[in-house]
Amino acid sequence: MNKIKTLADLKKLQSEVQSKIKLREKGDIPESLVQIKVSMATCGIASGAKETMTYLIEELDHQGIDALVTQTGCMGYCYAEPTIELTIPGKEPVVYGFVSRTKALEIIEKHIKLNELVDGIIPANYSSIDN
Amino acid sequence: MKELSLHILDIVQNSIRAKAKLIGIEIMERTNENQLIITITDDGIGMSKEQLERAIDPFYTSRATRKVGLGLSLFKQNAEMTEGSFEIVSEWGKGTRVTAVFGLNHLDRPIMGDLVGTLFILLCSTGEADYVFKHQTLSGEFELDTRKIRQTLDNVPLNNPDVRSFLKEMLKENLELIQISE
Numbered sequence: 230m231n232k233i234k235t236l237a238d239l240k241k242l243q244s245e246v247q248s249k250i251k252l253r254e255k256g257d258i259p260e261s262l263v264q265i266k267v268s269m270a271t272c273g274i275a276s277g278a279k280e281t282m283t284y285l286i287e288e289l290d291h292q293g294i295d296a297l298v299t300q301t302g303c304m305g306y307c308y309a310e311p312t313i314e315l316t317i318p319g320k321e322p323v324v325y326g327f328v329s330r331t332k333a334l335e336i337i338e339k340h341i342k343l344n345e346l347v348d349g350i351i352p353a354n355y356s357s358i359d360n
Numbered sequence: 361m362k363e364l365s366l367h368i369l370d371i372v373q374n375s376i377r378a379k380a381k382l383i384g385i386e387i388m389e390r391t392n393e394n395q396l397i398i399t400i401t402d403d404g405i406g407m408s409k410e411q412l413e414r415a416i417d418p419f420y421t422s423r424a425t426r427k428v429g430l431g432l433s434l435f436k437q438n439a440e441m442t443e444g445s446f447e448i449v450s451e452w453g454k455g456t457r458v459t460a461v462f463g464l465n466h467l468d469r470p471i472m473g474d475l476v477g478t479l480f481i482l483l484c485s486t487g488e489a490d491y492v493f494k495h496q497t498l499s500g501e502f503e504l505d506t507r508k509i510r511q512t513l514d515n516v517p518l519n520n521p522d523v524r525s526f527l528k529e530m531l532k533e534n535l536e537l538i539q540i541s542e
Contacts, residue, residue, distance in 0.1 A: 233534060234534075235530075236508060236512050239509065239512050239523075243514060243516050246523060247514070247516055250516065271370050271429070272426070274361070275361060279474075279477060279481060286484055286524075297519075299484075299485040300373075303425045303426060
């Protein structure tokens with residue numbers, strides 16, 4: 230059996246990652262990154278927002294796309310959960326509803342990579358989703 | 361909610377909304393007493409007496425986006441269905457503590473489900489908050505404190521892809537080691 234990972238192993242990883250970051254020398258300013266907020270309230274969670282978020286994080290990592298995936302509260306579109314808010318740098322945020330894994334992949338492939346809007350957008354008539 | 365891990369993810373969102381800086385998630389499996397106890401503690405803004413009285417009312421919420429607030433009431437219902445109990449203690453300005461006791465072997469107890477996935481999501485988007493996660497079983501105890509992790513990581517962010525996949529593995533291995541219940 231492999232040795233269980235500990236904080237000491239994390240320290241080792243830390244120095245490796247740090248040198249990688251230095252090599253990239255890319256300003257990791259949130260504004261310059263693709264940002265995805267996954268609505269993660271009771272309604273979202275009950276509809277599978279956790280799977281959607283995990284999938285988004287892992288698929289974007291897998292494809293090497295720099296993106297910031299975070300969680301947010303209920304946007305009031307409980308009927309359309311799981312919902313995500315996608316912001317491409319320099320563009321207005323877009324909200325997608327019913328984001329399953331298949332939909333999430335379609336959004337990555339078309340909207341994030343090719344900048345083509347995908348079916349399933351909820352019209353923007355909100356100002357903030359922080360509440 | 362079909363899994364206890366989803367309940368945990370859900371209840372923690374309340375703490376995040378309450379602007380908590382430190383959120384405690386504790387799971388205790390008391391096999392001998394046939395109890396599974398989940399406690400979520402935060403140092404957020406807390407609730408007033410009036411809010412606390414209505415907190416478990418499914419038709420009460422502090423949100424403006426919708427009119428129902430099912431998270432706590434569903435959690436309570438699930439706990440009570442397994443001959444367990446539910447308690448919520450809160451003080452304005454100090455924080456909130458939610459405790460749910462489940463019958464560990466009760467037929468109606470929802471499965472723990474993907475606990476690693478829940479913690480992974482919380483770690484990926486910690487924001488301002490820090491987490492202390494504890495899980496105790498007959499076989500041992502595992503504790504993960506994001507403050508210690510941040511200290512170890514120094515200036516490397518917690519949501520760095522390499523770091524988070526490391527943390528996911530670390531969680532998985534340690535929870536397997538202490539043989540947590542399904």
